[in-house]
Amino acid sequence: MVYQKLQFTLLCVAIIAASAFAQDNAFENWDPHFQQGDISYSAAIGVSPWWGRTGLSLTPGMEFIFSEYRVGETVPLSFGVAAMGNISTDIGDGFSDLGVTVAGLATAHLGFKNVSEPLGWLSNFDLYFRLGLSYDIIRPDWFGNGRLRFASIQGANYFITETFAVLAESSHLGRYRNYLTLGVLWKV
Numbered sequence: 001m002v003y004q005k006l007q008f009t010l011l012c013v014a015i016i017a018a019s020a021f022a023q024d025n026a027f028e029n030w031d032p033h034f035q036q037g038d039i040s041y042s043a044a045i046g047v048s049p050w051w052g053r054t055g056l057s058l059t060p061g062m063e064f065i066f067s068e069y070r071v072g073e074t075v076p077l078s079f080g081v082a083a084m085g086n087i088s089t090d091i092g093d094g095f096s097d098l099g100v101t102v103a104g105l106a107t108a109h110l111g112f113k114n115v116s117e118p119l120g121w122l123s124n125f126d127l128y129f130r131l132g133l134s135y136d137i138i139r140p141d142w143f144g145n146g147r148l149r150f151a152s153i154q155g156a157n158y159f160i161t162e163t164f165a166v167l168a169e170s171s172h173l174g175r176y177r178n179y180l181t182l183g184v185l186w187k188v
Helices: 002-020
Strands: 039-050 053-071 075-090 098-111 125-138 148-159 164-173 176-187
Touching: 039 164, 053 098, 053 176, 075 125, 075 164, 098 148, 125 164
Parallel strands: none
Antiparallel strands: 039 053, 039 176, 053 075, 075 098, 098 125, 125 148, 148 164, 164 176
16 A cells, blocks of 8 residues: 555656646647547556465456546646456466456546657656456455455556557555556557
8 A cells, every 4th residue: 555655646746747847848749648538458467466475467458538637738637447357366376266356447647748858758658547446256265255345556558659558557456466567558
């Protein structure tokens, strides 16, 4: 939880700093990577702790962007909803435990498309934060009660083309944490 609070704080600081420097010429053509009506699909593989053992997870997802907003008429934010899945198992005990979770999340993106020099290296990046609820469909017997949990995902997309990106994120989908998830995203 502390890690997620730190990431959220850093995102807020980035928005404030970008707003403060928005008068700079580097930000005059600043646009979001996600625009209203965009749909994206993602697939990722994650490494996670599994109660003292190492876990492996597969995380498919879909997102719809329904709104754009500019902070101070410059900083582009995009908002949407996402559906995510998570299939997790431990790899230290012969793949003996299996967990399957689905999640519905609200999303916020801060894209850096068209940022010019000297900060042009940022132009392919998109930072995001997702918050919602997850539900355990399949879980190990020893999990106990309670299938509905809070979920959060935070990460970054790096766009290679207008519609294809690689992603790195960390997530907490109910009982399942992925400290490092790497994957791909396709935007239609």
